[in-house]
Amino acid sequence: RKEVEQDPGPxxxxxxxxxxxxxxxxxxxxxxxxxxxxxxxxxxxxxxSVYSSGNEDGRFTAQLNRASQYISLLIRDSKLSDSxxxxxxxxxxxxxxxxxGKGTRLHILP
Amino acid sequence: GAVVSQHPSWVxxxxxxxxxxxxxxxxxxxxxxxxxxxxxxQSLMLMATSNEGSKATYEQGVEKDKFLxxxxxxxxxxxxxxxxxxxxxxxxxxxxxxxxxVGPQHFGDGTRLSIL
Numbered sequence: 723r724k725e726v727e728q729d730p731g732p733x734x735x736x737x738x739x740x741x742x743x744x745x746x747x748x749x750x751x752x753x754x755x756x757x758x759x760x761x762x763x764x765x766x767x768x769x770x771s772v773y774s775s776g777n778e779d780g781r782f783t784a785q786l787n788r789a790s791q792y793i794s795l796l797i798r799d800s801k802l803s804d805s806x807x808x809x810x811x812x813x814x815x816x817x818x819x820x821x822x823g824k825g826t827r828l829h830i831l832p
Numbered sequence: 833g834a835v836v837s838q839h840p841s842w843v844x845x846x847x848x849x850x851x852x853x854x855x856x857x858x859x860x861x862x863x864x865x866x867x868x869x870x871x872x873x874q875s876l877m878l879m880a881t882s883n884e885g886s887k888a889t890y891e892q893g894v895e896k897d898k899f900l901x902x903x904x905x906x907x908x909x910x911x912x913x914x915x916x917x918x919x920x921x922x923x924x925x926x927x928x929x930x931x932x933x934v935g936p937q938h939f940g941d942g943t944r945l946s947i948l
Contacts (some may be wrong), residue, residue, distance in 0.1 A: 756936055765925050765939040766876070809876070811937070820866065820937065824875035 725749060726812050728823035736831050739800055743826045745810030746792045749819075755786055755793045758809040760825065766809055769795075797828075805830045835859055836928050838940025845916065846948055852912045853943045855926030861906035862928035866937070867899075870923045882909040882926075916947045 727746045735741045747755075755772035770777065772784040772793050783796040793812075797804055810823035835858040843851050855865055865882040880901055881889040888901035900912040909928075913920055923944050927937040 754935065758937075763923070763944075765942045766937075767939070768936050771936060813935075820878075822876050822878070 726823040732827040747812040754813040756811040865909040865928045
């Protein structure tokens, strides 16, 4: 099993729709979880950290399921500007490892 | 928020040239910085972990003699691509965390390297 796994997509979603991605991780000792957004030919930018209780930032909601070892990202009322690649990142303080998923490509269609 | 500066942003040079890329943490001290490479339409690939005052830790398959990393201070890490060849052309990005070693990463703007 890969350390961090994401569906590469692409997800082609009409503007205004809700879209959700999952990301699974294999290391049960993982302690920190993040979602990053990467636009074409640009560096990744932190979208949000993922907390155990789940967290919301505007149209974006992130959740963590430790039992099933996955995190999710939900985007509501999607905008054209949400088109990007979304990277899941998992890290462990125990071994100082940061693992990036390969990313999920999202295309919002007008 | 934490800012990471990377320079240069774009390099075009002849095959055989060595290229140095700088990564600076502008408003925090980074004992650890990470260097990534990304080919077009592919995911980030961790090349090495740069440790201040000690040798870098390279990922499997990354030639340490080819990609020289120096982390001489808490705010500066450099990656030198020695004797670059066209297959080294890629997007190189550094990152650092302003909190713990594995906290949220802040990325430099990246360096687009093109070897002719």
